Each structure stands twice: as C-alpha cells, then as structure tokens.
Amino acid sequence: MPGPLSVTLLDPPTAPCAAPPIHLKPLSNACQECRVNSLCLPTGLPVQDNSCLGALIGPRMRIRKGAALFNANDPLTTLYAVRCGSFKTSLNTAEGQGVVINFWMPGEVLGLDAIATERHVCDAIALEDSEVCPVPYQRLQTLAREFPFLQQSLNRLMSREIVREHQRVLMLCNLTAEERLANFLIGLSRRFVNRGYSAHGFMLRMSREDMASYLGLRLETVCRSVTRLRAQGIVNLRGRLVEILDMPALVALEQGDRERNDSLKST
Incomplete structure (x- = not known):
C-alpha cells in the first residue's frame, strides 16, 4: 500500500x-x-x-x-x-x-x-x-x-474520463499484446501533442511493470512486444525514451491491419 x-x-x-x-x-x-x-x-x-x-x-x-x-x-x-x-x-x-x-x-x-x-x-x-x-x-x-x-x-x-475508460475496456477485450502496446503509445503521443509536445518523441514516466499492469499483460509479454516493434523499425524504445519511427505502421498495427503493416515494412 x-x-x-x-x-x-x-x-x-x-x-x-x-x-x-x-x-x-x-x-x-x-x-x-x-x-x-x-x-x-x-x-x-x-x-x-x-x-x-x-x-x-x-x-x-x-x-x-x-x-x-x-x-x-x-x-x-x-x-x-x-x-x-x-x-x-x-x-x-x-x-x-x-x-x-x-x-x-x-x-x-x-x-x-x-x-x-x-x-x-x-x-x-x-x-x-x-x-x-x-x-x-x-x-x-x-x-x-x-x-x-x-x-x-x-x-x-x-x-x-468515461470515454477513456470505455476505450481501455475495448483495448483489453479486443486487442493482441502488440496492438495494445501500439494503442498505448499512440494514445500517449496524442496527449503529448495536445500539450504542445512532439508526437514522435517523448519520455515515459511509468515503469514497465506499471505499463504491463495497465495493459493487462505480463511484464515478459510487454518486453517481447517492445523488442518486436524495435526490430520492425516502428518504435525505438530504450529505457523510458520513446521514439516513434513509423507512425503509419504503428497506427496500422493498432487497428489490426497486419497485411498493410507487413507491406509497409517490405517496401
């Protein structure tokens, strides 16, 4: 406590x-x-x-x-x-x-x-x-x-806040681990933009454990998802520093458009 x-x-x-x-x-x-x-x-x-x-x-x-x-x-x-x-x-x-x-x-x-x-x-x-x-x-x-x-x-x-909680429930019910992570990063990006900051680079203030708890995932799953997004060149996340390298691909992943995401990565 x-x-x-x-x-x-x-x-x-x-x-x-x-x-x-x-x-x-x-x-x-x-x-x-x-x-x-x-x-x-x-x-x-x-x-x-x-x-x-x-x-x-x-x-x-x-x-x-x-x-x-x-x-x-x-x-x-x-x-x-x-x-x-x-x-x-x-x-x-x-x-x-x-x-x-x-x-x-x-x-x-x-x-x-x-x-x-x-x-x-x-x-x-x-x-x-x-x-x-x-x-x-x-x-x-x-x-x-x-x-x-x-x-x-x-x-x-x-x-x-009601709308945001509804969106989180939908995220927990419908999205895969990588889609949840994409949804989380895009949501943070939009909130930073509303405050006058960059959409593509920001610092996470929460720990990986807090992220995993919020996303309803195991810590190991979050770490694997971060590694996969980094390997695909979509997001560079080292420590708590986030750099979104390919926003269209991240949005496609959030929306479950795996075919579009794969095509983006192959071009």
Whole structure:
C-alpha cells in the first residue's frame, strides 16, 4: 500500500516546474500563463476576476515521487488539477495487489472517481515530483451554480474520463499484446501533442511493470512486444525514451491491419 499523503506548499523559487512562490492573490495570472489551462477545470470562470479563481483554487501543492495524493476510501474533499508532473491511479485486488487503471498528465483532473460515493475508490501516486492545483469540492459546487460554464467544464472532464475508460475496456477485450502496446503509445503521443509536445518523441514516466499492469499483460509479454516493434523499425524504445519511427505502421498495427503493416515494412 502507498504511504500516507505527503505534500508541501510550493515556496522555494528554485523548485521543479519553474514556479515562483504561490499566493492566492496572483492566481488568475498563474492560470492565464499555464500552458495547459485550456485542458483544465477553471475554463468556465472569468480568469480576469481574481476573486473567482482565488475562491476556487488553493495554493499549489508539490507531491514527491512515490507519494500518495489520496488513497482508496479517503473522503472526497478536493479535486486536483495536475499542473506539471504525472500520476498513476490503481485499484487493489482482494490479494492486495495494485492494478493500474490510468495515467494522468498536466491539465487533467484527479479525484473525479469520488463524486458518486464521496469516497475515493483508488490510490493516486506521483510517478515523479509533481505539482497540483487543489480545487475544494464544496467551493466548486457553489461556484458552479453561479457560473454554468464551470459546471459544463466539470461535466466535460467527467465525460472525457468515461470515454477513456470505455476505450481501455475495448483495448483489453479486443486487442493482441502488440496492438495494445501500439494503442498505448499512440494514445500517449496524442496527449503529448495536445500539450504542445512532439508526437514522435517523448519520455515515459511509468515503469514497465506499471505499463504491463495497465495493459493487462505480463511484464515478459510487454518486453517481447517492445523488442518486436524495435526490430520492425516502428518504435525505438530504450529505457523510458520513446521514439516513434513509423507512425503509419504503428497506427496500422493498432487497428489490426497486419497485411498493410507487413507491406509497409517490405517496401
């Protein structure tokens, strides 16, 4: 089981993610300048009004690598918008083994799992030193009544996570090991593009074990699939550095178009 919640307010100006000391007063400027603000929750608020954002979002928090942002069965008090860094969420089986169900990137909101029951159903663990903007849930509900666009933004985030979970279920039910890996890498590529990064080169923050758990595969199977994609010249994956060398072939593999993939590799 992950350790207890370990967070600190971001005070030192030399801290990771290049952030100055954070106070509520300049929060609207921080949101305006954030590179993932178009993906985040406060898109329904007038960012020019300090009082709105100041009433909604508390001081940013730093979560150390390996620390828990929240654990299963914790009561819902706060949603967390990821400003920088990354997280994984996992469920514990009856045997006490954690099963990874999702990975989270900047601009995404953690804690939506608890809205139905007011208790979290999973553990959220930082994959690296990360930074989140806490959104007290009761304040959010109050402001959402004043600003309908904020409620729409929350609904959009919840719908997006439902769609993503449906896509994962389809992946687990219908795709082979190599198709699952292709699906995973293409999904990460698209998410990096949405954040202004390259579609073809990025760094994995999760371990191979976490990848295997998320994909519903054995670690050995993931390693063999990586080796095969590397041998075909589709993906170069060394350590945690990913370089997609042939995106059309990777897409063809994800879609199960083996004949097209073979023809691409023979030309």
